[in-house]
Amino acid sequence: MKDKMSGDRIGLTLKIWRQSGPRDRGGLKTYHLEDISPDMSFLEMIDVFNEQLTLNGDEPVAFDHDCREGICGMCGAVVNGQAHGPQEGTTLCQLHMRHFRDGDTLVIEPFRARAFKVERDLVVDRSSLDRIIQEGGYVSVNTGSAPDGNSIPISQDAAEQAMDAAACIGCGACVAACPNGSAMLFVGAKISQLALQPQGHPERSSRALNMVAAMDELGFGNCGNERECEAVCPKSISIRNIACLNREFFKATLFG
Secondary structure (H helix, E strand, C coil): CCCCCCCCCEEEEEEEEECCCCCCCCEEEEEEEEEECCCCEHHHHHHHHHHHHHHCCCCCCCCCCCCCCCCCCCCCCEECCEECCCCCCCCHHHCEHHHCCCCCEEEEECCCECCEEEEECCEEECHHHHHHHHCCCCCCCCCCCCCCCCCCCCCHHHHHHHHHHHCCCCCCHHHHHCCCCECHHHHHHHHHHHHCCHHHHHHHHHHHHHHHHHHHHCCCECCCCCCHHHHHCCCCCCCHHHHHHHHHHHHHHHHC
């Protein structure tokens, strides 16, 4: 097999998970796709594939997508066993076909976790992450005009750590990669982001308790320190945020 160069066209064997509905058992189905440009993104490749399926009278593959700029967190699938595919620090929509070779076989499956229900093909219900946010991933403030961003002093180090945590887009890749189906990297990023800022301090105890309780109730597992979450995170969120989550939870449990 040859390595791709820009301008080369490649052919692929796609083994894609097909499932007509949440109650259908589903399974992998094999297809062959030719004449793919290395300049295409992974989702553009699926678009081309779906056009071919439609022309042949077959049902196109359902998959989540929105901005296609690596910002919204909507897209996501497991490619050859890796959430978001083989490129480190990259969302599925920003993964390009130049990272694959002519004749490669791609096994494409939905994110799998107890808390993520497969709705159809590659589409999973990730609303459980939204429900965790509803339990405390916010700051309560009085309404009125927006305050000056520089009116509350905060150290440069804390600001940078908060911004790193805030980079989380809530895609759920960390959950899909974790052997325990844990959402602790996601929850840790949200808790760290607010705990590091003065605006988040008044609710920090209730936030930690409520978000962890929601995480447990929704069926997410606990962290086993495997670091698979960190490895697949498209925004390279550090597991240091899980340590921050544990500290916030223990302090809230002991001191309220």
